Amino acid sequence: xxxLDIQILLIMxxxxxxxxxxxxxxxxxxxxxxxxxxFQSLAFLLLMAPxxxxxxxxxxxxxxxxLLRATIKRDTISPEGGFRFLPVFAGIVLAAPIVIAxxxxxxxxxxxxxxxxxxxxxxIADGLAKTGAGxxxxxxxxxxxxxxxxxxxxxxxxxxxxxxxxxxxxxRKQKEERSAAE
Amino acid sequence: MMTNNQPGxxxxxxxxxxxxxxxxxxxxxxxxxxxxxxxxGGFAGGVIIALSFVHLMLxxxxxxxxxxxxxxxxxxxxxxxxLMFLTVAVxxxxxxxxxxxxxxxxxxxxxxxxxxxLLSNIAIGCKVGAGLFAVVLGxxxxxxxxGKK
Amino acid sequence: xxxxxxxxxxxxxxxxxxxxxxxxxxxxGLAIMEYAVNLLFVLFGYRLNGSAPxxxxxxxTKNIVDPLPQALVLTAIVIGLATTALLVSVAxxxxxxxxxxxxxxxxxxxx
Numbered sequence: 276x277x278x279l280d281i282q283i284l285l286i287m288x289x290x291x292x293x294x295x296x297x298x299x300x301x302x303x304x305x306x307x308x309x310x311x312x313x314f315q316s317l318a319f320l321l322l323m324a325p326x327x328x329x330x331x332x333x334x335x336x337x338x339x340x341x342l343l344r345a346t347i348k349r350d351t352i353s354p355e356g357g358f359r360f361l362p363v364f365a366g367i368v369l370a371a372p373i374v375i376a377x378x379x380x381x382x383x384x385x386x387x388x389x390x391x392x393x394x395x396x397x398x399i400a401d402g403l404a405k406t407g408a409g410x411x412x413x414x415x416x417x418x419x420x421x422x423x424x425x426x427x428x429x430x431x432x433x434x435x436x437x438x439x440x441x442x443x444x445x446x447r448k449q450k451e452e453r454s455a456a457e
Numbered sequence: 458m459m460t461n462n463q464p465g466x467x468x469x470x471x472x473x474x475x476x477x478x479x480x481x482x483x484x485x486x487x488x489x490x491x492x493x494x495x496x497x498g499g500f501a502g503g504v505i506i507a508l509s510f511v512h513l514m515l516x517x518x519x520x521x522x523x524x525x526x527x528x529x530x531x532x533x534x535x536x537x538x539x540l541m542f543l544t545v546a547v548x549x550x551x552x553x554x555x556x557x558x559x560x561x562x563x564x565x566x567x568x569x570x571x572x573x574x575l576l577s578n579i580a581i582g583c584k585v586g587a588g589l590f591a592v593v594l595g596x597x598x599x600x601x602x603x604g605k606k
Numbered sequence: 607x608x609x610x611x612x613x614x615x616x617x618x619x620x621x622x623x624x625x626x627x628x629x630x631x632x633x634x635g636l637a638i639m640e641y642a643v644n645l646l647f648v649l650f651g652y653r654l655n656g657s658a659p660x661x662x663x664x665x666x667t668k669n670i671v672d673p674l675p676q677a678l679v680l681t682a683i684v685i686g687l688a689t690t691a692l693l694v695s696v697a698x699x700x701x702x703x704x705x706x707x708x709x710x711x712x713x714x715x716x717x
Contacts, residue, residue: 278608285611292615292638296622301630308634315641322648323658323671325496326680329488331644333504334687337589338637340511344596345694345701346630366625374617381609388654395674403661407562407571408493411659411670415677416498417577424577425546427681428539428584434688435535435588438695442599496660500684566663585684592691596698 278387281321288314301346309339326412465518474516481509489582493571499578503585510590519597528598531591538583545576608649616642629697629707633690640686644679651675 288311295307312335319328385391398415406414416424465471488495489502514522563570619642622635651672659673697707704712 282608282611285608285615288641289611289615289618292618295634295638296618296626296631301628304631304634308637311638311641315645318645319648322652323656324648324676324679325658325660326498326501327644327648327676327683329497329501330504330680330683333501333508334683337504337508337511337593338687338690340515341593341596341691341694342630342633344593345698362625362627366621369624370617370620373620374613377613377616378610381613384609384650387608387649388652390651390653390672392653392672395672398673399659399668399670403565406574407565408574409566409661410493410496410498411661411673412496412676412680413493413498413574413578414571415673416680417574420677421546421577423678424581424681425542427685428542428581430685431585431588431688432535432539434685434692435592438592438688438692439595439599441692441695441699442595496658498680500680504684504687589687589691592688592695596691596695 281318284314284318284321288318302343305339305342305346308342309335312338326410465521466516470516474512478509478513481512482506485509485582485586489578490575491568492578493574494566494568499581500585502578503582504589506582506586507589507593510586511593514594514597519594522594523598526590528591528594531587531594535584535587535591538580538587542577542580542584545573545580609646612642612646612649615645627708627710629700629709632709633693633697636693637686637690640682644682644686647675647679647682 291307291310291314295304295311298304298307312331316328316331316335319325319331398419399411402411402414403409406418408414408418485502485505485508487502488497488505489499492498492502510522510526513525563572569575616639619635619638622638623632626632626635651674653669653671656669656671659670659676700712701707706712
């Protein structure tokens with residue numbers, strides 16, 4: 276198969292994800308998630324999506340910085356006691372049928388490598404003429420489908436405001452401690 | 458665990474940061490401005506701009522970064538960039554519809570062509586950069602924890 | 607075959623969210639689920655022996671991969687980072703209030 280490189284990348288991503296899930300040390304788990312993100316960026320590059328490769332790489336770096344900020348100087352060993360039967364059983368029973376059903380549904384789609392492209396044909400055909408941009412993806416997200424970008428800007432704004440609001444609020448115990456210290 | 462008592466990291470990290478943080482900021486601005494010609498665009502460039510300020514903050518401690526770009530300035534900058542994106546959209550009303558592209562197209566493959574895409578890229582780059590820097594800054598200065606970070 | 611590998615990655619992330627007790631592990635599971643879904647979208651739009659959707663002065667080929675899923679995933683990646691940052695801020699606040707990341711102990715303590 277001429278898709279051998281993408282398949283090898285996907286298998287390595289699954290192995291990295293399993294390491295991230297099962298590792299007891301939180302720092303190893305965060306490094307493994309960074310590995311999955313790096314392979315994802317390589318997969319985007321092999322699938323001819325250079326925009327996405329750049330964005331995935333830098334977002335991965337910032338994500339690792341944010342995750343490390345949460346765990347460093349706090350406890351970094353996961354408090355697992357041993358093999359607890361019920362959550363593992365519930366996890367496998369709930370996750371496996373979803374994955375199997377999705378795999379069976381994916382057989383109904385067009386075969387890999389021959390997409391329908393019924394909408395994208397018009398975007399490619401008069402993308403340069405109508406927007407003047409050489410990068411078709413940038414022309415789509417900022418000229419043909421600018422409403423979606425407006426929605427994304429609103430979601431980003433809300434997430435930033437939410438994170439700042441959660442971080443700014445001082446709890447009741449901290450207020451008592453600070454007033455007792457003065 | 459630190460051998461020196463100054464905020465920030467060791468001398469090697471500080472020297473390399475002084476040399477490279479300006480180049481990273483310039484690279485982010487380049488990717489934003491050339492978003493309609495080469496891969497990249499507003500989102501990638503915005504995150505790179507945020508990364509340059511985060512790099513400065515991690516290497517030198519938070520006081521140096523706060524002197525350049527304080528929390529209030531980041532919030533104002535992000536809101537202004539969002540309003541600029543909305544202005545680009547509302548000005549389409551001059552042509553008849555919301556988000557209509559009334560701007561010129563210029564000649565293809567030149568730097569200052571496709572004016573709507575260019576203005577939107579700049580607005581989104583500033584917005585994403587300021588917003589993500591504000592979140593990481595908030596995590597470092599608004600939580601109490603002992604140690605350098 | 608390639609779709610099922612991507613869906614197995616999604617299943618690993620889903621198992622991590624259900625079966626783990628540490629909050630940071632749950633956030634890692636959510637991040638893995640996001641990566642799997644973004645990759646699945648781009649896999650749906652790939653065209654065999656296609657080229658990247660960037661037009662150049664020398665426009666020699668018209669066999670371009672589907673640009674529409676790439677446009678959808680581009681904003682989804684940055685939104686995923688913003689929601690991860692929001693979850694991590696909540697996790698930091700929980701640690702400062704209760705002293706632990708373990709969610710089974712958080713239910714028992716009263717603030």
